[in-house]
Amino acid sequence: MQLEDLETPALLLDAPKMDRNIARMRARLAGLGVAFRPHLKTGKSIDVTRRLFAGDPKNSSGPVTVSTLKEADYFFGHGFTDILYAVGIAQNKLKHVADLRARGCDLKIILDNLESAEAVAAYARQLGRPLPTLIEIDSDDHRAGVKPEADELLVIGRVLADDGSLAGVMTHAGESYNCTSIVAIRTMAEQERARTVRAAERLRAAGLPCAIVSVGSTPTATYAEKLDGVTEVRAGVFVFFDLVMAGIEVCQVDDIALSVLATVIGHQRDKGWLITDAGWMAMSRDRGTAKQKTDQGYGIVCDAAGVPIEGLVMSDANQEHGIVSHRSGDPAKLPMIKVGTQLRILPNHACATAAQHGRYHLVRGAEPAVEELWERFSGW
Amino acid sequence: MQLEDLETPALLLDAPKMDRNIARMRARLAGLGVAFRPHLKTGKSIDVTRRLFAGDPKNSSGPVTVSTLKEADYFFGHGFTDILYAVGIAQNKLKHVADLRARGCDLKIILDNLESAEAVAAYARQLGRPLPTLIEIDSDDHRAGVKPEADELLVIGRVLADDGSLAGVMTHAGESYNCTSIVAIRTMAEQERARTVRAAERLRAAGLPCAIVSVGSTPTATYAEKLDGVTEVRAGVFVFFDLVMAGIEVCQVDDIALSVLATVIGHQRDKGWLITDAGWMAMSRDRGTAKQKTDQGYGIVCDAAGVPIEGLVMSDANQEHGIVSHRSGDPAKLPMIKVGTQLRILPNHACATAAQHGRYHLVRGAEPAVEELWERFSGW
Incomplete structure (x- = not known):
């Protein structure tokens, strides 16, 4: 797959x-x-x-x-x-x-x-x-x-x-x-x-x-x-690892092994927003970087290969909608990413984000193949 | 039960x-x-x-x-x-x-x-x-x-x-x-x-x-x-319904049908805290009332019968720990609630809190019986 x-x-x-x-x-x-x-x-x-x-x-x-x-x-x-x-x-x-x-x-x-x-x-x-x-x-x-x-x-x-x-x-x-x-x-x-x-x-x-x-x-x-x-x-x-740990120098952003794959489903050009299908249900509501030196919103936005896209963060979330924008908030700085494009979002807090999902899709760096599916559980 | x-x-x-x-x-x-x-x-x-x-x-x-x-x-x-x-x-x-x-x-x-x-x-x-x-x-x-x-x-x-x-x-x-x-x-x-x-x-x-x-x-x-x-x-x-809806007068606190049952597992008396076993994993990280007139923390704290305890809120959360304190933060105002006591916490956002659980325990107001178990699902 x-x-x-x-x-x-x-x-x-x-x-x-x-x-x-x-x-x-x-x-x-x-x-x-x-x-x-x-x-x-x-x-x-x-x-x-x-x-x-x-x-x-x-x-x-x-x-x-x-x-x-x-x-x-x-x-x-x-x-x-x-x-x-x-x-x-x-x-x-x-x-x-x-x-x-x-x-x-x-x-x-x-x-x-x-x-x-x-x-x-x-x-x-x-x-x-x-x-x-x-x-x-x-x-x-x-x-x-x-x-x-x-x-x-x-x-x-x-x-x-x-x-x-x-x-x-x-x-x-x-x-x-x-x-x-x-x-x-x-x-x-x-x-x-x-x-x-x-x-x-x-x-x-x-x-x-x-x-x-x-x-x-x-x-x-x-x-x-x-x-x-x-x-x-x-x-x-x-x-x-996650962005909270990266924010206190316990890891590098490149060490973060977990991400959420999302798809661009629309644009709001005047606001400088990309709308995606990964909202807080997929990321969790954790805003653990909000009080750190750099607030990463709901996560750092990467391309489908996992490489961070300069300046892009997931700035807001509804249940099944994510809003991606430039850190500056300037609509002119938003790269034109086509509807249908997949993105990977790095999470603030890995425990919270993983808990929203029933399985892991195993990948190897930038390679486009899913190598395995691993089940996970939640609840009490 | x-x-x-x-x-x-x-x-x-x-x-x-x-x-x-x-x-x-x-x-x-x-x-x-x-x-x-x-x-x-x-x-x-x-x-x-x-x-x-x-x-x-x-x-x-x-x-x-x-x-x-x-x-x-x-x-x-x-x-x-x-x-x-x-x-x-x-x-x-x-x-x-x-x-x-x-x-x-x-x-x-x-x-x-x-x-x-x-x-x-x-x-x-x-x-x-x-x-x-x-x-x-x-x-x-x-x-x-x-x-x-x-x-x-x-x-x-x-x-x-x-x-x-x-x-x-x-x-x-x-x-x-x-x-x-x-x-x-x-x-x-x-x-x-x-x-x-x-x-x-x-x-x-x-x-x-x-x-x-x-x-x-x-x-x-x-x-x-x-x-x-x-x-x-x-x-x-x-x-x-939930506290976000109550905060904008779309419902009354008494209309909120969902809550999380927690148990007091410790005290930190000098800080004015009760520690419970319901953390953000049980409540979600949703802080939807933070920008409303009244910030309800992670939720309003009720007794086991569902009656709000004057002044008590869930003020902070770790994964499986909740911190309950008086709104004022004054340790002297914290009622002495014994270790082992059950509490009900009313959620900020019902969609987010319910999503953290695999089943509903049906109750009828203040009655102590669980009448039914209803399964629920999450994920994609």
Whole structure:
């Protein structure tokens, strides 16, 4: 099948770029002497995940990270057993977690408060088996977690350790996405490491077990200089990369492996607009570059071979319509691209854009052939 | 099944509210003497669509509007034959359109430029059968369409009429979403009507056929005072309604039938945050109220019975995490809602939020039971 035969919009995945992104991250973390627990929430596909582990077939049972129990079900069904569900557990999911564990999945959960710890401990007692749990540490004041110096850390640790459920600590330095320089990301990576290791040390000093010290985000994993005391790193979006990551120098635009194929369906010449058939349903509503140095609208516009067209961005979106214009807004600067022409749009946020689609169309750089179709899933 | 047994996030649909929204719109358009061609892109579910036609079982073959050919395939498979695909046609979809028509689906397409008209006419000649096509009219300077007074209108009309493919005109006054008063919406509705009817009159005066005059958007359909010359109205989001529509007085917050059930999974007391397990993956990234009088963040926060909690909004979102805070940002004003508590979040944009989910959980107002599960689909 050729690109020109595809009904648009369609999600394209440049497999050689993806493989390069994976190899670079694996090499980097191996050099730092830590295990890699990739986050599968970006790809949500067994084919993408197989590529993530292609260099290390012995490890095809994991370790991996997921953002939903549906991902845990799916990847366990495909042979992955060492799974971390990295969203604070809700009580309504404990039965599902216990069922997966009873079937042989070494699923670990996280939490950051005493109420949840007591609920997990009570459930584990009722089961008569531990529910391995990491305490989420707030390493960057960004979202969730217990502060490493908080009294509550030890209280939670004791509740979990009581029935053998305390498995370690974890953090996600999400604030690294807001860093504006590589130096700032390096500093954030060291802060992420130091605060999480500090939490582990406090637990151990109190006589509590803390086998796992898990950190990670794509920016900090890309620029961390040392990871002493850390046992594993998580990262997800690096597999495809996107304009948000390019905007903070975590990748180059040329590293972005994901794009949406669109077709020009009309012109509004007086406004300087091309209308396409890829709207926010195809790109997502993510405007993650809006607050960066360069606002990329809904994405950078490339030709059908994936080469950016100077000055063109997807400036607005309706459900199934995209508006493409020159960055300057000047209608005179809009290149006359014929109705029927296919374009590739690079996304702001790969996780959000991929989530809008049910399959990947694999391509190889500028070549016009679709080499494979890979299914992906969404939902809970 | 009870709400408290659901794993969160989960999409809830309050069926009595939906039925009320449908009855109101049907009564309104019947009173104006026009046919109703509901847009199915909001629900993407045969169950929702059956409710849309429940008052008129004879019409269960349509007419309906769709935003993708996947919707056309699906609803044709469920017995709907009179279908308008209301996004400007791309050449790569003509074979799919022709296949549906060959199987007995009276699918109509739209376009707004000569290049597309020539491609459709050439394809129709090759098939030896017309491809019924509406010319999209730009009635509000919002997105796509030919201006009603443009010379191009007649040129396109002649190309399509040549082989019998010219079926009429259509418009979507998307600019009505940006109106800031009911008076402005009424004015926009009259402009939408007048400009589209004017285009139809110009075609007819040139000796060209124009059987269908199709207009519509939820705001203009809600407030139009007369629709003389219009043959049918399209509207979609009214079936569920949302905060964007409430923000421009097209509905009340109490009319919103769609919500996302979330669970509190943690607190960040110093910041005045509740952390939930419904992030942007569950709500979508749509921030449609950001430019309205009242910015609702990612949604208004209600208790598990659907009653808004004074002052609480979902103020930020990560992929699977929501942040709930008081509008004022004052941590002291955050009510202490326990970890484990379920909340319902009302969405900014029902089309975008529903698209993130694979099923609706039917509820009845504040009652805690889930009455039914309805499947929905996404993608292309």
